[in-house]
Amino acid sequence: DIQMTQSPSTLSASVGDRVTITCRASQTISTWLAWYQQKPGKAPKLLIYKASRLENGVPFRFSGSGSGTEFTLTISSLQPDDFATYYCQEYNSDFFTFGPGTTVDLK
Amino acid sequence: QVQLVQSGAEVKRPGSSVKVSCKSSGGSFRSYGLNWVRQAPGQGLEWIGGIIPLFTTTKYAQKLQYRVTINADDSTNTAYMELRSLRSEDTAVYYCARAGVRGELTVFFDHWGQGTPVTVSS
Numbered sequence: 001d002i003q004m005t006q007s008p009s010t011l012s013a014s015v016g017d018r019v020t021i022t023c024r025a026s027q028t029i030s031t032w033l034a035w036y037q038q039k040p041g042k043a044p045k046l047l048i049y050k051a052s053r054l055e056n057g058v059p060f061r062f063s064g065s066g067s068g069t070e071f072t073l074t075i076s077s078l079q080p081d082d083f084a085t086y087y088c089q090e091y092n093s094d095f096f097t098f099g100p101g102t103t104v105d106l107k
Numbered sequence: 108q109v110q111l112v113q114s115g116a117e118v119k120r121p122g123s124s125v126k127v128s129c130k131s132s133g134g135s136f137r138s139y140g141l142n143w144v145r146q147a148p149g150q151g152l153e154w155i156g157g158i159i160p161l162f163t164t165t166k167y168a169q170k171l172q173y174r175v176t177i178n179a180d181d182s183t184n185t186a187y188m189e190l191r192s193l194r195s196e197d198t199a200v201y202y203c204a205r206a207g208v209r210g211e212l213t214v215f216f217d218h219w220g221q222g223t224p225v226t227v228s229s
Contacts, residue, residue: 034215036152043202043219044152055217087152091214095168096142096154 002026002090006099012107019075021102023088028068032092035064035073038101039084047086048073078104109134111203111220118226119193126189127223129203134218136184137161140206142216143177143188145199155201157212158186166212193227200224 003026013019023033031051036044046055048064051071061076075082083106088099114128129141142157156167160179167175171190179186186203201223204216 036216043204043222044216045219046207046215046217049207049215049217089152089215094166094213096213098152098154100151 001095002029002093002097004088004090004097004099006086006088006102008102009100010103010105012105013078014107015078015080017078019078019082019104021073021086021088021104023066023071023073023099025069025071025090025092029090029092031067032090033064033066033071034089034091035062036087036089037082037084038087044087075104109205109218111205111218113201113203113220113223116224116226118228121193121195121227121229123193124189124191125193125225126187127201127203127225129186129188129220131184131186131205134205135209136179137181138209140210140212140214141177141179141186142204142206142212144202144204144216146202146222147196147199150199153199155188155190157206159206159210159212160186161210164212190225195227198225198227 005024007022033051035048038044052064085101085103110132137160140159143155158165158177176189203220205218207217208214
């Protein structure tokens with residue numbers, strides 16, 4: 001099975017900060033990676049798929065990059081609505097694996 | 108606009124079964140994979156399995172494959188997830204989520220249901 005890790009597990013930031021979250025896969029997954037945002041009590045929301053493709057309606061301050069085993073999600077200028085938990089998900093294998101999540105909170 | 112609406116919260120005894128429904132509207136139900144994902148309290152996301160109604164293709168997580176059944180009713184655009192022999196560790200919010208590519212199951216999820224809390228307690 002593919003294992004996914006994320007760093008950091010928690011990130012404290014201020015509005016306007018540039019924020020970067022890293023996701024690593026235990027084996028190469030090409031660009032078969034998605035990023036989701038989840039707020040407390042809500043379902044996850046798709047942000048990025050195929051490592052760098054922005055889902056319709058997602059603000060342009062979100063971007064994704066990477067291939068193989070290392071990926072990043074960047075928020076160029078953190079907004080109040082962006083405080084949430086972010087998960088990466090690989091879909092290279094027949095069985096999905098999510099990362100453990102990164103919580104972005106207010107510094 | 109695609110909407111996934113799930114059935115309501117459940118409280119179950121250990122050893123019993125639970126069946127959660129997910130009704131789809133606004134899109135092509137049969138052509139898109141419908142997956143189930145759960146989230147234990149304070150924990151991350153765990154894929155359970157999924158189905159493509161058009162092909163009746165199903166796939167399950169190895170950890171749960173002997174206790175879970177996923178099926179779909181084309182006539183009502185509804186998918187179901189049944190989990191048997193419930194344990195306290197199955198306490199979680201259960202989500203249905205649509206695959207983002209027509210005809211595919213194991214891809215990203217572009218639409219999610221609102222979640223169904225399932226509590227397993229004696």
